[in-house]
Amino acid sequence: MKKSLFTHLLVMALAIFVGWKLAISLHNLQGDTLKSKKMLSNAPMGGFQKFVSDIEWMQFINYLGGLKTIDDQNKDEVIKRLQKILDYDPNFSKAYHMGALTISNASPQKAVELLTRACENEQLKDNWRIPFLAGFIQMHYYGDKPDYAGAQSFFRKAIERSGGKPEDYVVNCYLRAQARADNITNSKLGMLKVLYKEWKRSNGEGMGMTEQSVVPNLMERLIAAAREAKVSAPNDQEVISLVNEVSSKLLVDKHLCPKCLAPLAPGDKYCSTCGTKVQVYGTCSKCQAVLKGRYCSVCGFDNGN
Amino acid sequence: MNEVMAIAGSTWRRILRMKVVYFLLLCVFVLISSAINYDVLSLQENKPLMIDVSLVLNTLAVVLVVIAMTFEIPRELREGVAATLLTKPLGRTQYLVGKCIGSIITAVVISVLITIGFFVIFWLSFGESVVQSLLEAHLLVAASAIPMSAIAVLFSVLLPEMITPILTAIALWFAFSTSRILDSGVGKYFYGGVLPDLDLFNFKSFSMVSAGWPYFALVVIWGIVFSVFALSLASLIFRFKDIK
Secondary structure: OHHHHHHHHHHHHHHHHHHHHHHHHHHHHHHHHOHHHHHOOOOOOOOOHHHHHHHHHHHHHHHHHOOOOOOOOOHHHHHHHHHHHHHHOOOOHHHHHHHHHHHOOOOHHHHHHHHHHHHOOHHHOOOOHHHHHHHHHHHHOOOOOOOHHHHHHHHHHHHHOOOOOOOHHHHHHHHHHHHHHOOOOOOOOHHHHHHHHHHHHHOOOOOOOOOOOOOOOHHHHHHHHHHHHHHHOOOOHHHHHHHHHHHHHHOHHHOEOOOOOOEOOOOOOEOOOOOOEOOOOOEOOOOOOEOOOOEOOOOOOEOOO | OHHHHHHHHHHHHHHHOOHHHHHHHHHHHHHHHHHHHHOOOOOOOHHHHHHHHHHHHHHHHHHHHHHHHHHHHHHHHHHOHHHHHHHOOOOHHHHHHHHHHHHHHHHHHHHHHHHHHHHHHHHHHHOOOOOHHHHHHHHHHHHOHHHHHHHHHHHHHHOOOOOHHHHHHHHHHHHHHHHHHHHOOOHHHOEOOOEOOHHHHOOHHHOOOOOOHHHHHHHHHHHHHHHHHHHHHHHHHHHOOOOO
16 A cells, blocks of 8 residues: 555656656747747637637627727727737737728827737748838828838838848838938939948948848849939939949949940940940950950950950 | 556447537537638638637537546446446556546547548638648647546546536636746746646647647657646545545
């Protein structure tokens, strides 16, 4: 009897110790896998949080359907319901999108707060629409005091999350927010200034640390912006000055017309857009035929040296 | 071991022969299928809804089987069936282990049936095949039957018959929130060893994130270790229980 009792107690003690150690390890492992678990509500739901969130979501849709508008009278109730849904399911991306849009007019700051929380969610780190929406609300729904710097930061995040292929409108919003944040009033060279600043930042020029540019095809955009600025304001001194600075720094080896910045083809003696005489390139140094490779296809001269 | 498996076998065979079990399974499949109609009410969230409904119903089915066990042992004690069994060379510990294993097998079989049915319905509804993370979430629900059954057996020998099912259900409910005590001082030493954390089996809330098969294996091992503790305690209490 005593031996049996001792065996029982020993087995229980061992099981408690091993179970305790294993449970702690599993808890940590689960926390590493489910990073957004710490954002879950503390309410004891028997593990049914996500299901409850689905039910709350359908009730929320039903509730919104009965409202004519979201205003100061009902916005708190809408926010409270939305908060509940997201507390039970912090990965519910549709609730973030729709919910933020729903309350963006009545309470834009709260909408951005919700979206900021979503941006911090590791499980949603590939969702670029969430930071884009936050930036959009900050730019357009903040009334007299839009937060361009904040919007720029969100748009940047949206571009970074786009996996290297951001939508054009996202990039344009980012550049526009940057221009507004820098108080650029000259609309003709706003895009050029912003792109040039982006280039300088990515090359560490006078901006402290080098930061990789998030704008895809930055050089092509710079050339296009410089061309457009020159064409739209050929007599604006500020435009001329900036275009010359950009051209001399970045566009020297790009084979562009010095006057209108149109691209030049190998062998061109004059620009086909504005007729300016240009420096010829890509021709044989002996017979001036356009080169297709190292050796001239007309005279056979070796242009490699 | 043969006696243990005989007890287990009689338990799961008796439950799985009941027609009401298959009627309940049919109800589960109907409820899961009905989620497809909620596309308008949920703004095209009917697919996640169907997944969540399937996981919830799977869990509830496992819990129901486990709760049924809390009626089983007191009934056998009351009717003298247990006394008859225990007069043969069958220890009280083996009896309890057999009951626990029987409950686990029943719950796992029903859970697997629900899982298979769900995947068929899901494929017919959305044309999508089995995703590993979803399969893991369902299998974790099935595996949660291990500690749940042990808890049910422990409560059924510890508590009076009238309140055992209710207290077992409450205990299982709160066992999903045990990890909160990790932030407390002394409480964290009871976590996992004495107080079960059923949330370790809970990927329901995150069923599109894969736990990985190593995690699955470890959590099953934890379930078995906890069951050893619970059954040892139950056996110790049962030894001193008077069986007429």
